[in-house]
Amino acid sequence: MRARSFSQRAGLLILLSVAAFALFGPALVGIDPARQVLSRFLETPSLAHPLGLDHLGRSMLARLAHGAQLSLSMAVLSVLSAALPGTALGLLAAWRGGWLDRVLGALADAVLALPGLLLVLLLAAFAPGQFWPLYLGISLALWVEYFRVTRSAAAILLASPQVEASRLLGFGSAYIVRRHLAPALLPRLATLMRFGIGGAVLAMAALGFIGVGLQPPTAELGVMMIELLPYYSEAPWLVAAPVALLFLTMLGLMLAGRAGMQA
Incomplete structure (x- = not known):
């Protein structure tokens, strides 16, 4: 129990730190992530720019926050x-x-038969470099998980003696959902959401890395990795920054999710 509690606290601390950096970082840094100073090519970290400047003289800290x-x-x-x-x-x-x-189950099976990443790629082909294909594709790929988990768990709960007793006593649907279904479903859905957020972050970074997601000069983790990869030997700290942020995000989500499932 102590190990699980420590893992959960560590995961939540990492997630809160990453969320605070994402939420307040752009305002605190106060630098335009697209501002270029070509004369300061691959400048090393300093007090003014703790993560240095990239190959176009842009603030790495500002781009990482955005x-x-x-x-x-x-x-x-x-x-x-x-x-x-x-x-x-x-x-x-x-x-x-x-x-x-049966109809909803068949629809979910049809969506599940198509790999989620392929669905995102198909939508991205209609509007390369745009935000909405990524958002729509990831959402369409993820909803099936929540549908299947909720349907299977709710079917068992609705056939339980507790729910039957509530129905015989005249309680309505809202009471049954609030009293019987929600307490059992919410922990499972919360765990799914944690892993879903991690999968969405990875998918977006992977699409940006292979050049079919958001495009430069957008400040996005995958785009930053592919932009800076040619300079890894000259300025390894630049490539390491988005990789480290992605790693910390996934680590926090995994620790919090695993602790939640074990508890």
Whole structure:
């Protein structure tokens, strides 16, 4: 129990630190991430620029803060956009059953048959370098997880003696959801959301890294990695900065998620 508690605290501390950097970093740094000073090519870290300047003389700290804000905000938005309809449709399918359950299940299976990354790539082909294909593709790929988990868990709970007793006593649907379903479903959904945010951040960084996501000069983690990769031998700290931020984000999510599942 002590080890799990320590892991959870460490994960939450890392996540809060990354979230604070993403939320307040751009305002605190106060430097335009697109501002170029070509004469200061690959400048080493200093007090004025703790992470140095990149190959175009842009502040690495400013770009990292804006990149963290963009990646995390898009990941959270995508997960929420997937979790809300996925959970609602899962509850509806379990509650109604019959043909509605079969239709929604078939729709989820059809989406699941198409790899999520491929779905994002297909949408990105219609609007290269734009934000909305990434957001829409990740959301469409993730909602199936919430639907399937909610439907299977809710179907078992709705057939339980506690729910049957509540129905016989005349309690309505809102009471059953609040009293019986929500306490059992929320921990599972929270764990799914943690891993979903991590998957969305990784997907966005991977797409930017291979050049089919957001495009330069956008300050995004994957874009920054591919831009700075040719200079890894001259300025390794520049490449290490977005990699370290991505690693810390995933580590925090994994520690918090694992602790939540073990508890």
